[in-house]
Amino acid sequence: MNLAPVRTVVLDIEGTTGSADHVHTVLFPYARERFAAWFAAHRGQARWTSVLDGIRAATGAPDLDESGAVAALHAWTDADVKAAPLKALQGEIWAAGYADGTLHGHVYDDVPAALARWQAAGIGRHVYSSGSVFAQRHWFAHSNHGDLTGLLDGYFDLTTAGPKREPESYRTISRALDVPPGQTLFLSDVRAELDAAAAAGWQTVAVRRPDDPRGPSVDGHPVLADLARLDPPPHPGGTTPAPSTRTP
Numbered sequence: 001m002n003l004a005p006v007r008t009v010v011l012d013i014e015g016t017t018g019s020a021d022h023v024h025t026v027l028f029p030y031a032r033e034r035f036a037a038w039f040a041a042h043r044g045q046a047r048w049t050s051v052l053d054g055i056r057a058a059t060g061a062p063d064l065d066e067s068g069a070v071a072a073l074h075a076w077t078d079a080d081v082k083a084a085p086l087k088a089l090q091g092e093i094w095a096a097g098y099a100d101g102t103l104h105g106h107v108y109d110d111v112p113a114a115l116a117r118w119q120a121a122g123i124g125r126h127v128y129s130s131g132s133v134f135a136q137r138h139w140f141a142h143s144n145h146g147d148l149t150g151l152l153d154g155y156f157d158l159t160t161a162g163p164k165r166e167p168e169s170y171r172t173i174s175r176a177l178d179v180p181p182g183q184t185l186f187l188s189d190v191r192a193e194l195d196a197a198a199a200a201g202w203q204t205v206a207v208r209r210p211d212d213p214r215g216p217s218v219d220g221h222p223v224l225a226d227l228a229r230l231d232p233p234p235h236p237g238g239t240t241p242a243p244s245t246r247t248p
């Protein structure tokens with residue numbers, strides 16, 4: 001694999017750093033079962049109104065009531081729609097599960113060491129997922145490998161960057177990081193995301209885990225089965241994370 005010097009790596013979560021199966025069989029059902037209870041518990045509060053307004057805007061149904069909102073959340077979950085109001089509420093509900101020890105974030109065994117190697121080499125490490133930034137932080141803070149947030153410089157999601165299959169989202173991240181596109185390496189399991197990043201001028205490596213039913217090849221991108229031997233050449237200028245993306 002022939003990579004040009006890299007200032008920062010940007011990692012997808014589901015299917016790349018963590019198990020897609022865990023997201024779909026543990027996290028998604030956990031939130032799905034609790035949407036109705038969340039609305040009941042927050043009725044009359046400002047957060048209830050803002051969540052309902054977000055769902056009304058995303059569905060184009062200004063008169064949607066609470067039960068209609070729950071139905072929309074269920075439908076989005078079942079179809080794996082990357083809708084920002086769903087992602088925000090999932091993150092909030094998962095946080096309670098992390099806090100009481102019911103949930104953890106699944107991170108593949110090779111990931112913590114890879115992040116530590118890149119950190120030691122002066123390469124930045126950012127996350128870009130459809131999951132909310134709040135959810136991403138909790139995932140890494142409560143991972144099966146312990147709190148990994150110290151290995152990460154920042155996070156991007158649908159609200160701060162945009163949809164993951166749009167080149168403009170990657171341009172937005174490049175501006176926020178103040179890192180030239182060609183000095184940024186994106187890792188993902190989804191070809192459409194890698195294509196969008198490449199269209200924005202980023203370097204790309206596909207990650208296809210051995211248990212991935214889609215198999216080990218991704219047209220147009222080099223592919224790895226894990227991050228164990230991924231050591232991009234560090235750019236001599238290094239990287240300084242932009243303040244807005246730093247882990248608090």
Ligand SMILES: CSCCC(=O)C(=O)COP(=O)(O)O
Pocket residue numbers: 012013014015023082087090128129130131132135136139164
């Ligand atoms: C901790 S974020 C949970 C993952 C998630 O909700 C999701 O939709 C996965 O999106 P990704 O962009 O990481 O594939």
Ligand SMILES: [Mg+2]
Pocket residue numbers: 012013014015016188189190
């Ligand atoms: Mg993914």
